[in-house]
Amino acid sequence: MCKDYSLLTKEMLTSLLRFDQAQPTLFQLGDIVEVQVSFVALPQRDSKAKLSMIMRSISLLEKEFTQVRKSGTSTTHSPSY
Amino acid sequence: MQEGATPSGGQDKVTTLPCVLQNFTLKQHCSKSKVRFLRQGVSLTGLGGNGTDRIFEKVAQVQGLFKRTFGDRLQECSIFSSFKGYAALDMSNRYFMPRGDADDNDICDLGQAVDPQGYLANLAGSSFVHTVDNKVSYYERRKTGKDGNYV
Numbered sequence: 001m002c003k004d005y006s007l008l009t010k011e012m013l014t015s016l017l018r019f020d021q022a023q024p025t026l027f028q029l030g031d032i033v034e035v036q037v038s039f040v041a042l043p044q045r046d047s048k049a050k051l052s053m054i055m056r057s058i059s060l061l062e063k064e065f066t067q068v069r070k071s072g073t074s075t076t077h078s079p080s081y
Numbered sequence: 082m083q084e085g086a087t088p089s090g091g092q093d094k095v096t097t098l099p100c101v102l103q104n105f106t107l108k109q110h111c112s113k114s115k116v117r118f119l120r121q122g123v124s125l126t127g128l129g130g131n132g133t134d135r136i137f138e139k140v141a142q143v144q145g146l147f148k149r150t151f152g153d154r155l156q157e158c159s160i161f162s163s164f165k166g167y168a169a170l171d172m173s174n175r176y177f178m179p180r181g182d183a184d185d186n187d188i189c190d191l192g193q194a195v196d197p198q199g200y201l202a203n204l205a206g207s208s209f210v211h212t213v214d215n216k217v218s219y220y221e222r223r224k225t226g227k228d229g230n231y232v
Binding site: 047062 | 125140154155157172195217220221224
């Protein structure tokens with residue numbers, strides 16, 4: 001199921017991309033990101049449960065769109081990868 | 082999340098979702114008694130782009146798996162939200178868990194990047210601890226040349 005839509009998996013196979021550790025302050029609104037999550041059923045009162053997504057990691061894939069938006073130029077610019 | 086809830090139960094496999102970062106927040110409560118509910122989270126939206134529906138379908142399929150297991154006991158989930166009319170996904174992770182619920186081997190530091198001034202650690206005191214289950218990793222994708230060097 002993971003391999004169907006993961007940019008990370010497909011592009012890492014090309015060996016042209018790598019993932020380095022980053023600071024949490026790097027991320028901004030509008031960034032293209034990839035997240036890893038766990039689906040967890042949290043026990044609630046009265047034997048109930050609630051499904052939640054627990055965030056495990058977040059990867060910045062592309063910040064070019066955010067930079068274009070902030071500079072006020074066209075948003076139709078495509079990333080170079 | 083209701084009081085008393087702990088991250089346990091049926092945990093599914095980790096999956097990956099490429100999406101647009103719509104919100105990145107530290108959901109902080111003022112009261113020190115609420116320190117166990119402190120969390121960092123994101124909201125992601127695909128802004129209706131190609132492939133967005135497929136992501137939400139996959140998440141709905143996972144929800145269906147849990148529904149089959151829990152039946153009517155599964156409450157309405159808080160995963161799905163909206164952003165300016167577009168479907169969005171909410172996810173988060175708590176900073177701390179009660180010390181009594183944590184394995185000593187799993188306890189770790191928040192780290193300089195997450196808590197540079199030590200405010201969160203002070204807030205947690207000795208009653209709550211940060212564990213590997215609470216850890217969120219941050220990565221940046223970088224392009225490399227064919228020889229492995231940065232371009």
